[in-house]
Amino acid sequence: MNIPSSIYIKVYKLTGNQSMKNTEHFKNKLLTLKDELTQRINAIDKDIKHEGMSSNWTEQATERENDEVLESLGKTSEEELIMINHALKRIDSDDYFSCSLCGEEIPSSRLELLPFTIHCVSCAEKIND
């Protein structure tokens, strides 16, 4: 059965702003980031636990230094993961495109660069000051 293309256009228009703003695109982007971060955190955890620990003292000292780097890297990754989960919740509740401070729309171009931001440019600048 052939469906006239005008019906598709109507359906598209009915879904309104939501699909115009391409929520799916950002959701997929966030889910990909989330996967990458989860893998990174798991890899860091494994490294810190030292599977195949060395018996050499010098190497152990180097490993301890590495641990500090790894721990701070792991902390940053976990913080990012929290922000990503928060952004995913914002998508589900339709808040993703509005600034959490002033309620203004966050431009897609900004979300493209910082998919887990919750602030518009001017609010982000105010916070950083």
Ligand SMILES: [Zn+2]
């Ligand atoms: Zn704002």
